Amino acid sequence: MKKILLAAAVVAVAATAVVPAASAAPAAGGLKWGPCPAGAFPTPDLECTTLPVPLDYRDPGGRKIDIAVSRLPSKHPEKRRGVLFTNPGGPGVEGLDYPQLLAIPSLPAPLPQSVRDQYDVIGFDPRGIGHSAPVTCDLTPEQQAVGNLPYPENPADVVEQAQISKAVARQCATSSTGWMLPHVTTANTARDMDRIREALGEPTLSYLGASYGTYLGAVYTTMFPRNGDKIVLDSNLGPGGYDIDAMHAFSRGLQDRFPDFAKFAAAHPEYGLGTTPAQVTAKFFELAARLEKAPVAGIDGSAFRGLAFSYSYGDAQFPDLAAAWQALDKGETPKLTGEITENMLAARLAVVCTDSRWPRSLASYQADVAIDRIRYPMLGAATANISACAYWQTPATEPKVRITGNGPSNVLLVQNQRDPGTPLVNARKLRAAFGNRARMVTADEGGHGVYVVAGNQCANTAVTNFLVTGERPARDTFCAAETH
Incomplete structure (x- = not known):
């Protein structure tokens, strides 16, 4: 159970660089659409294909890898504006099914028909992931179980995690796909996107990216x-x-x-977690300490903290999180959902560790752990812990792309105020980096994901209007909380 999703418990140092020039691309056309691979989301409308792209864009005539691409075509050619590329986040998450998933009726606000009419919605598995030349680190079940970093209680725990991290970095480099790792970067995925655009015969592409997909979109544009x-x-x-x-x-x-969540649990005393938010918060620390000493069903204090993080992504998960706490409090096995594959973890490491330069000093991680344990007591020691990136053996072949305001004013950021995975503080930094290229719509909501996912009508309308009519808010906009 330690593989509760912790959305990336690694630490990095950002590097900046000039933007590398794009390589020459193949002539447009030639894609042959057909059925999607086995295991893809079942739909009669989603079509799939593959496109060969250079492994190393410095050598466009060299070794190729295949990128899996999907398309949900517009059914109204007379209204069609172009193509809308999509990415659900990650890194390490497949995107082939995403166009169809965006349209399922059970979402709070599924992708509007007006958007689907104007665009062929395009999905793809990024390089290294799913059906696009998947990478592996030969992670054992035990290594996968601690793939999301544990919560260290002292400097010795960081030393112990360092030994695990060294082994994982070595395995990644020596695996059967180790040759790919220097090229599994966000910049190369952006280049792949542009190759797909040209193969589709489109002069431009529109883009809808969530979570990590925002960084991919920022790099692309x-x-x-x-x-x-x-x-x-x-x-x-x-x-x-x-x-x-x-x-x-x-x-x-x-x-x-x-x-x-504390407010939700306090309003539902049937879970037995407290009748005030303060009592629920105290229960968090009580359970974390108790489970660290006496795990239940393999869930220790570290996994419990990761559980609280991952199940805070949406209000709809609050009942499941409260029920899990209730079961653990009684010493019973909770009912949990979600599974993380070896490829997901390996691809996540490949992108995150290769994109950025990472501190290598063990003492620096120990210091960060000590500081963040006090500053952010719920999770801070875990997200400051050392990872395989500190010992990465296959650095990128080029510097990191620096996001700037150079380019047309065609970017719209949308953001919840209380997002656990991509907090508002960093969204504002991206907004500042784009300058006048961007506008930002901020919703007084909690959770990870706004458009389609959260259902804030004000924010959703702003995005839909932008995609359909091209009209973007004249200035940064605030959307009040809504009852869902």
Whole structure:
């Protein structure tokens, strides 16, 4: 159970660089659409294909890898504006099914028909993930179980995690896909997107990216500013992507978000977690300490903290989180959902560790752990802990892309105030980096994800209007909380 999703418990240092030039791309056309691979979301409308792209864009004629691409075509060609590329986040998350998932009726506000009419909605598995040349680190079940960093209680725990991290870094480098790792970067995925655009025969693309997808979109529109039509970034990382700020910010995010859950649990005394938010908060620390000494069903204090983080992503998960706490409090096995594959963890490491330069000093991690344990007591020591990135053996072949305001004013950021995974503090940094290229819509909501996911009508309307009519708010906008 330690593989409760902790959205990336690694620490990085951001690097900046000039934007590398794009390589020559193949002639448009030639994609042959057909059925999607086995296991993809079942739908009669979603079509799939593959596109060969260079492994190393410095050598466009060299080794190729195949990128899996999907399309949910517009059924109204007379209304069609172009293509809308999508990315659900990650890194390490497949995106082939995402166009169809965005349209399912059970979402609070599924992708509007007006958007689907105007665009062919495009999904793809980023390089290294799913059906696009998947990478592996040969992680054992035990290594996967601690893939989300544990909560260290003292400096010795950081030393212990360092030994685990060294082994994982070595396995990644020596695995059967170790040759790919220097090229599994956000910048190369952005280049893959532009190759897909050209293969589709489109002069520009629009984009809807969530979570890590905001960084991918920011990198794409920085590298290819004239190739983007409408760029929507939902639940935003800072301009450094998954760097040290993002990792430490997870703890800030949980601290910002937890009061929403505490209020929910206090209003539902049947869970037995307390009748006031203060009592629910005290219960968190009580259970974390108790489980650290006596785990229940394999869930120790570290996994319990990760559980609180991952189940704070949406209000709809609050009942499941409260029920899990109730079961653990009684010494019973909770009912939990979600599974993380070896490829998800390996691909996440590949992107996060290769994108950024990482501190290598063990003492620096020990110091950060001590500081963040006090500053953000719910999760801080975990997200400041050392990871395989500190010992990464396959650095990127180029510097990191620096997000700037150079380019057309065609970017719309949308953000919840109390987002645990991509807190508002870093979204504002990305907004500042874009300057006048961007506008930001901030909703007085909690949780991870705004458009389609959260159902705030004010924020959703702003995004839909931008995608359909091209009209963007004249200035940054605030949307009041709504009852769902």
